Amino acid sequence: MIDTIINKDQELLIFLNNLGSEQWDGFWLTITNQFSWTPLFVFILYLIFKEFGWKKGIFTVLFLVVLIAFSDQFTNFIKNATERIRPCNSEDLKGYLRTFSYRARGYSFWSGHASLSTSVTVFLILILKNSYKKIFFLVLFPLFFGYSRMYLGVHFPIDVFSGYVSGLVFGLLFYKLYRLLEYRVFTKL
Numbered sequence: 001m002i003d004t005i006i007n008k009d010q011e012l013l014i015f016l017n018n019l020g021s022e023q024w025d026g027f028w029l030t031i032t033n034q035f036s037w038t039p040l041f042v043f044i045l046y047l048i049f050k051e052f053g054w055k056k057g058i059f060t061v062l063f064l065v066v067l068i069a070f071s072d073q074f075t076n077f078i079k080n081a082t083e084r085i086r087p088c089n090s091e092d093l094k095g096y097l098r099t100f101s102y103r104a105r106g107y108s109f110w111s112g113h114a115s116l117s118t119s120v121t122v123f124l125i126l127i128l129k130n131s132y133k134k135i136f137f138l139v140l141f142p143l144f145f146g147y148s149r150m151y152l153g154v155h156f157p158i159d160v161f162s163g164y165v166s167g168l169v170f171g172l173l174f175y176k177l178y179r180l181l182e183y184r185v186f187t188k189l
Contacts, residue, residue, distance in 0.1 A: 078110055
Protein backbone atom coordinates (compact mmCIF):
# COMPACT_ATOMS: atom_id res chain seq x y z
CA MET A 1 0.00 0.00 0.00
CA ILE A 2 2.72 2.50 1.00
CA ASP A 3 4.79 1.54 -2.05
CA THR A 4 1.80 2.21 -4.31
CA ILE A 5 1.29 5.66 -2.76
CA ILE A 6 4.99 6.50 -3.11
CA ASN A 7 4.99 5.34 -6.76
CA LYS A 8 1.91 7.43 -7.57
CA ASP A 9 3.49 10.38 -5.77
CA GLN A 10 6.62 10.06 -7.93
CA GLU A 11 4.59 9.66 -11.13
CA LEU A 12 2.54 12.77 -10.34
CA LEU A 13 5.69 14.76 -9.60
CA ILE A 14 7.30 13.68 -12.89
CA PHE A 15 4.13 14.68 -14.75
CA LEU A 16 3.85 18.09 -13.04
CA ASN A 17 7.56 18.81 -13.29
CA ASN A 18 7.63 18.01 -16.99
CA LEU A 19 4.74 20.38 -17.74
CA GLY A 20 7.30 23.14 -17.34
CA SER A 21 9.17 24.91 -20.11
CA GLU A 22 12.22 27.14 -20.24
CA GLN A 23 10.09 30.23 -20.87
CA TRP A 24 8.37 29.72 -17.47
CA ASP A 25 11.42 28.66 -15.46
CA GLY A 26 12.37 32.19 -14.44
CA PHE A 27 8.85 32.90 -13.26
CA TRP A 28 8.71 29.81 -11.01
CA LEU A 29 12.22 30.43 -9.69
CA THR A 30 11.04 33.91 -8.69
CA ILE A 31 7.84 32.55 -7.11
CA THR A 32 9.77 30.04 -4.97
CA ASN A 33 12.03 32.75 -3.56
CA GLN A 34 10.56 34.08 -0.30
CA PHE A 35 12.09 37.53 -0.87
CA SER A 36 10.08 37.93 -4.07
CA TRP A 37 6.99 38.15 -1.89
CA THR A 38 8.29 41.14 0.12
CA PRO A 39 5.76 43.60 -1.39
CA LEU A 40 2.93 41.28 -0.29
CA PHE A 41 4.39 41.02 3.22
CA VAL A 42 4.73 44.80 3.48
CA PHE A 43 1.13 45.21 2.31
CA ILE A 44 -0.06 42.72 4.94
CA LEU A 45 1.83 44.64 7.64
CA TYR A 46 0.12 47.80 6.45
CA LEU A 47 -3.31 46.10 6.71
CA ILE A 48 -2.55 44.80 10.21
CA PHE A 49 -1.53 48.20 11.55
CA LYS A 50 -4.36 49.94 9.72
CA GLU A 51 -6.87 47.53 11.22
CA PHE A 52 -5.52 47.17 14.76
CA GLY A 53 -3.47 50.29 15.49
CA TRP A 54 0.01 50.27 17.00
CA LYS A 55 -0.42 48.34 20.25
CA LYS A 56 -2.56 45.53 18.91
CA GLY A 57 -0.66 45.66 15.60
CA ILE A 58 2.65 45.00 17.36
CA PHE A 59 0.98 42.23 19.39
CA THR A 60 -0.30 40.67 16.14
CA VAL A 61 3.06 40.93 14.36
CA LEU A 62 4.85 39.37 17.35
CA PHE A 63 2.26 36.60 17.32
CA LEU A 64 2.96 36.05 13.61
CA VAL A 65 6.68 35.82 14.37
CA VAL A 66 5.98 33.08 16.94
CA LEU A 67 3.73 31.27 14.44
CA ILE A 68 6.44 31.42 11.77
CA ALA A 69 9.13 30.20 14.17
CA PHE A 70 6.92 27.35 15.42
CA SER A 71 5.92 26.25 11.91
CA ASP A 72 9.53 26.38 10.73
CA GLN A 73 10.94 24.44 13.68
CA PHE A 74 8.18 21.83 13.68
CA THR A 75 8.72 21.31 9.95
CA ASN A 76 12.45 20.84 10.54
CA PHE A 77 11.66 18.31 13.27
CA ILE A 78 9.43 16.32 10.86
CA LYS A 79 11.96 16.53 8.03
CA ASN A 80 14.77 15.26 10.25
CA ALA A 81 12.54 12.50 11.65
CA THR A 82 11.44 11.20 8.23
CA GLU A 83 14.64 11.91 6.24
CA ARG A 84 12.87 11.70 2.86
CA ILE A 85 15.31 12.55 0.07
CA ARG A 86 14.31 15.43 -2.14
CA PRO A 87 13.30 14.35 -5.66
CA CYS A 88 15.98 16.54 -7.27
CA ASN A 89 18.60 14.74 -5.16
CA SER A 90 17.26 11.23 -5.80
CA GLU A 91 19.38 9.12 -8.14
CA ASP A 92 16.25 7.17 -9.17
CA LEU A 93 14.47 10.29 -10.43
CA LYS A 94 17.27 12.44 -11.86
CA GLY A 95 16.72 11.23 -15.42
CA TYR A 96 13.00 11.96 -15.27
CA LEU A 97 12.98 15.47 -13.84
CA ARG A 98 13.89 18.75 -15.46
CA THR A 99 17.07 20.20 -13.97
CA PHE A 100 17.62 23.69 -12.60
CA SER A 101 20.52 25.62 -11.19
CA TYR A 102 18.41 25.90 -8.03
CA ARG A 103 19.39 23.15 -5.61
CA ALA A 104 17.61 22.52 -2.35
CA ARG A 105 19.38 20.99 0.61
CA GLY A 106 17.93 19.04 3.49
CA TYR A 107 15.03 16.67 3.40
CA SER A 108 11.77 16.76 1.53
CA PHE A 109 8.88 15.73 3.81
CA TRP A 110 6.96 17.96 4.40
CA SER A 111 7.29 21.17 2.46
CA GLY A 112 8.25 24.05 4.72
CA HIS A 113 7.24 26.52 2.01
CA ALA A 114 3.74 25.00 1.86
CA SER A 115 3.36 24.68 5.64
CA LEU A 116 4.63 28.13 6.52
CA SER A 117 2.78 29.99 3.79
CA THR A 118 -0.47 28.17 4.58
CA SER A 119 -0.27 28.69 8.35
CA VAL A 120 0.37 32.42 7.91
CA THR A 121 -2.35 32.70 5.26
CA VAL A 122 -4.98 30.91 7.34
CA PHE A 123 -4.13 33.03 10.39
CA LEU A 124 -4.23 36.29 8.42
CA ILE A 125 -7.49 35.45 6.68
CA LEU A 126 -9.13 34.63 10.01
CA ILE A 127 -8.03 37.84 11.72
CA LEU A 128 -8.71 40.16 8.76
CA LYS A 129 -11.74 38.61 7.01
CA ASN A 130 -14.31 40.85 8.69
CA SER A 131 -12.58 44.04 7.56
CA TYR A 132 -11.13 43.06 4.19
CA LYS A 133 -13.43 40.87 2.12
CA LYS A 134 -10.81 40.37 -0.59
CA ILE A 135 -8.31 38.93 1.92
CA PHE A 136 -9.42 35.48 0.70
CA PHE A 137 -7.33 36.06 -2.43
CA LEU A 138 -4.35 35.56 -0.13
CA VAL A 139 -4.95 31.82 -0.53
CA LEU A 140 -3.21 32.12 -3.92
CA PHE A 141 0.07 32.73 -2.06
CA PRO A 142 0.50 29.17 -0.68
CA LEU A 143 -0.97 27.61 -3.83
CA PHE A 144 1.60 29.26 -6.10
CA PHE A 145 4.37 28.81 -3.54
CA GLY A 146 3.64 25.08 -3.15
CA TYR A 147 3.35 24.43 -6.88
CA SER A 148 6.70 26.12 -7.46
CA ARG A 149 8.31 23.48 -5.25
CA MET A 150 7.03 20.66 -7.48
CA TYR A 151 7.81 22.59 -10.66
CA LEU A 152 11.43 22.81 -9.52
CA GLY A 153 11.49 19.16 -8.45
CA VAL A 154 12.44 19.89 -4.83
CA HIS A 155 9.26 18.41 -3.29
CA PHE A 156 6.90 15.57 -4.03
CA PRO A 157 3.15 16.30 -4.23
CA ILE A 158 2.58 14.52 -0.89
CA ASP A 159 5.19 16.80 0.70
CA VAL A 160 3.32 19.88 -0.51
CA PHE A 161 -0.11 18.51 0.38
CA SER A 162 1.09 17.53 3.88
CA GLY A 163 2.57 21.01 4.24
CA TYR A 164 -0.80 22.50 3.35
CA VAL A 165 -2.58 20.30 5.93
CA SER A 166 -0.07 21.10 8.68
CA GLY A 167 -0.26 24.80 7.81
CA LEU A 168 -4.05 24.70 8.02
CA VAL A 169 -3.86 23.07 11.46
CA PHE A 170 -1.16 25.46 12.73
CA GLY A 171 -3.01 28.50 11.37
CA LEU A 172 -6.26 27.47 13.07
CA LEU A 173 -4.59 26.60 16.39
CA PHE A 174 -2.63 29.83 16.49
CA TYR A 175 -5.74 31.81 15.61
CA LYS A 176 -7.54 30.25 18.61
CA LEU A 177 -4.57 31.00 20.85
CA TYR A 178 -4.35 34.53 19.47
CA ARG A 179 -8.01 35.22 20.26
CA LEU A 180 -7.58 33.86 23.79
CA LEU A 181 -4.49 35.95 24.50
CA GLU A 182 -5.89 38.99 22.73
CA TYR A 183 -8.92 38.91 25.00
CA ARG A 184 -6.79 38.56 28.13
CA VAL A 185 -4.28 41.23 27.13
CA PHE A 186 -6.55 43.88 25.65
CA THR A 187 -9.54 43.64 27.97
CA LYS A 188 -7.25 44.51 30.89
CA LEU A 189 -5.93 47.68 29.23
